[in-house]
Amino acid sequence: xxxxxxxxxxxxxxxxxxxxxxxxxxxxxxxxxxxxxxxxxxxxxxxxxxxxxxxxxxxxxxxxxxxxxxxxxxxxxxxxxxxxxxxxxxxxxxxxxxxxxxxxxxxxxxxxxxxxxxxxxxxxxxxxxxxxxxxxxxxxxxxxxxxxxxxxxxxxxxxxxxxxxxxxxxxxxxxxxxxxxxxxxxxxxxxxxxxxxxxxxxxxxxxxxxxxxxxxxxxxxxxxxxxxxxxxxxxxxxxxxxxxxxxxxxxxxxxxxxxxxxxxxxxxxxxxxxxxxxxxxxxxxxxxxxxxxxxxxxxxxxxxx
Ligand SMILES: NC(=O)c1ccc[n+]([C@@H]2O[C@H](COP(=O)([O-])OP(=O)(O)OC[C@H]3O[C@@H](n4cnc5c(N)ncnc54)[C@H](OP(=O)(O)O)[C@@H]3O)[C@@H](O)[C@H]2O)c1
Numbered sequence: 472x473x474x475x476x477x478x479x480x481x482x483x484x485x486x487x488x489x490x491x492x493x494x495x496x497x498x499x500x501x502x503x504x505x506x507x508x509x510x511x512x513x514x515x516x517x518x519x520x521x522x523x524x525x526x527x528x529x530x531x532x533x534x535x536x537x538x539x540x541x542x543x544x545x546x547x548x549x550x551x552x553x554x555x556x557x558x559x560x561x562x563x564x565x566x567x568x569x570x571x572x573x574x575x576x577x578x579x580x581x582x583x584x585x586x587x588x589x590x591x592x593x594x595x596x597x598x599x600x601x602x603x604x605x606x607x608x609x610x611x612x613x614x615x616x617x618x619x620x621x622x623x624x625x626x627x628x629x630x631x632x633x634x635x636x637x638x639x640x641x642x643x644x645x646x647x648x649x650x651x652x653x654x655x656x657x658x659x660x661x662x663x664x665x666x667x668x669x670x671x672x673x674x675x676x677x678x679x680x681x682x683x684x685x686x687x688x689x690x691x692x693x694x695x696x697x698x699x700x701x702x703x704x705x706x707x708x709x710x711x712x713x714x715x716x717x718x719x720x721x722x723x724x725x726x727x728x729x730x731x732x733x734x735x736x737x738x739x740x741x742x743x744x745x746x747x748x749x750x751x752x753x754x755x756x757x758x759x760x761x762x763x764x765x766x767x768x769x770x771x772x773x774x775x776x
Pocket of ligand 1: 478514515586638
């Protein structure tokens with residue numbers, strides 16, 4: 472697998488029943504993650520990526536790795552017909568190279584992706600909804616991930632694309648997700664207004680492990696949305712999360728997400744976004760509705776009520 476040290480991939484390493492070897496820059500064993508083997512690999516080198524995938528012993532490859540800092544990646548935006556930059560290399564060219572290696576070695580490939588491949592004007596998006604065809608309508612991060620999906624599909628491997636949205640989990644010291652960020656900022660008294668007009672479908676991270684395992688074991692190709700079947704907004708999610716964490720009602724200011732000023736360096740986010748799931752559930756994968764996910768998160772943190 473690729474991206475073993477990531478927010479989402481590290482949960483897969485910790486709880487998957489599949490035997491795993493990992494490749495990447497940082498050794499996951501250094502942070503206590505157990506993998507059977509680790510190879511150094513920089514995903515910015517497509518030839519090395521393809522070579523690694525062809526020679527790895529497993530019959531499947533799962534790619535959790537990506538450049539994910541949406542606002543930082545916005546500075547790499549390019550109108551060139553041959554874009555470049557770290558996010559293009561890791562989010563677009565690397566999945567294509569993985570897919571090439573997987574096809575040549577007859578391996579099944581699971582690529583993690585995002586609701587940011589849609590422009591967020593008509594969500595929730597179904598698994599067959601076309602990705603936005605225009606880079607100008609979306610974040611550069613979303614465009615690099617979308618092009619990664621498109622190029623990986625074009626490489627002819629047996630491919631499952633797993634799209635997730637606002638992933639959250641009970642614990643992961645290296646990086647806050649949006650739910651633990653809300654808890655931390657509320658505790659410090661620095662919680663800003665939360666968007667009440669943004670439609671989202673947050674992904675409970677353990678569901679991703681279940682989905683990826685199922686897809687690998689069944690070699691099920693296609694696009695799969697792994698997200699809460701019920702929609703919410705950051706404001707509504709925050710109210711519920713903080714009230715359950717404190718055991719009493721809380722007040723949270725309502726904010727409004729607006730389109731950023733072009734050239735301001737702030738990346739656009741889907742406003743009427745969200746993923747409509749379907750295929751993963753039909754394969755028996757559990758998808759946790761966001762209210763239940765909040766209870767699971769707090770219970771795993773030892774403060775469920
Ligand atoms: N976080 C979100 O809100 C979100 C939302 C929707 C979808 N997703 C998708 O879910 C997946 C996982 O995201 P995440 O947030 O869990 O990721 P993350 O925590 O930001 O971790 C990124 C991973 O990519 C690896 N990586 C980056 N550049 C690399 C390079 N040049 N060579 C080798 N490895 C490299 C990192 O390895 P090192 O430790 O070595 O740097 C790390 O394992 C991604 O496909 C992402 O697009 C995330």
